[in-house]
Amino acid sequence: MELPVVVGVDGSEGSLQAVDWAAAEAERSNRALRIVHASLWEHYEGVRPRISADRPSEQVHAENLVATAQERVHSLAPGVKVATDVRPEDPVAALLAEGTEAALLVLGPRGHGPIAAMLLGSVSLTVAGRAHCPVFVTRGESQAGAPTYGRVVLGVGGTTGSTSAARFAFEQARSRDCELLAVRAWNCPPYASMPYPFLGGAQETAYRRQADETVDRILGVVDGDYPQVTVERKLVPGTAHQALLEEAAGADLLVVGAQRRHAAIGLQLGRINHAVLHHAPCPVAVVPEWSDGAHPEEQQAA
Structure with a gap:
């Protein structure tokens, strides 16, 4: 079975760029795409989702994030098969586990909160330094679709x-x-x-x-x-x-x-x-x- 492309999302602008890149890569390589959000990401990147009356706020926030990312993929690459997952664990641990069964991981350059002031977010840096599969970090302004520079x-x-x-x-x-x-x-x-x-x-x-x-x-x-x-x-x-x-x-x-x-x-x-x-x-x-x-x-x- 072909291994999927996996993208980590946290709701930041950088992770949306990562979704675009992951969609383009999955389409080019004819692979499925997995969109993953770790529910403890908020504690690392400073996100505080709104409180929901009927479900835990973190669960609502996570479900909204992956649903939005999935809709984005469907609009960019409608032929790509997409699955989503919300994992109740540390984002680094979740992404490293995903990387053992992935063709590659796609991550944004930085997340929310104080970590955004750094040159590279802590999650992306740690995963790039430990993953068992190739890791894309979507730096720069280059577009995810057709090559800009060739x-x-x-x-x-x-x-x-x-x-x-x-x-x-x-x-x-x-x-x-x-x-x-x-x-x-x-x-x-x-x-x-x-x-x-x-x-x-x-x-x-x-x-x-x-x-x-x-x-x-x-x-x-x-x-x-x-x-x-x-x-x-x-x-x-x-x-x-x-x-x-x-x-x-x-x-x-x-x-x-x-x-x-x-x-x-x-x-x-x-x-x-x-x-x-x-x-x-x-x-x-x-x-x-x-x-x-x-x-x-x-x-x-x-």
Whole structure:
């Protein structure tokens, strides 16, 4: 059975944007859509629903939220099958549980109340750092429907042998009929570029060549499966987060990988992903890349 797209809603403007993106993604991928609201979200994001005489106020508020989101999906993508769920638990726990049986999770960048002053809401940040499936965070002003810029940007990492993020980026480019831009930053330490007699600039060339080889290795595993996708490569001297933020300014989507370790506790994002989630001018997809090369469910089935 095809796994659904899951979107978390809390009534904020950001979550409505997430609903639009989730509807478009479900329509493109021919998947069902689940709209989820955790009933304890109010305590985290500062929402205080009105009191109802016949039912608990939180229940009324939750039912109204998911019903409104469902109507929005029906108007945007009438062919998408939609289910809704109100879960009486912490929003992070609810969304992480949903992520174990989802193709991807779609979240808004921030919620209600004091948390809205932050660059990224606590729920979205925590879920992006712990989910077992790809997580979309709908940053920026890019529209959810037809591509605005015609480009998906992939941040090519080199910490694991996983190609999960690359494959996800290719699939997104294919479904959107977009170009894929693969970006790899390289940085030569200051001492390595100094004109010592025995170096002669060779170290700087070596660092660039290593970055080029990393892109070759990652793309070489995946690009043969997507011959219809036009791929551009870009090696950028400097820091990775700066390079990705600059390229994301002209993109419909930025895709980054996040290394996961089975025994680790807490966020598993890394400083580069933190930076792009807080500052990217376009939506960001965080794709888990398991350090041992296998998803937990795949290991259990083996």
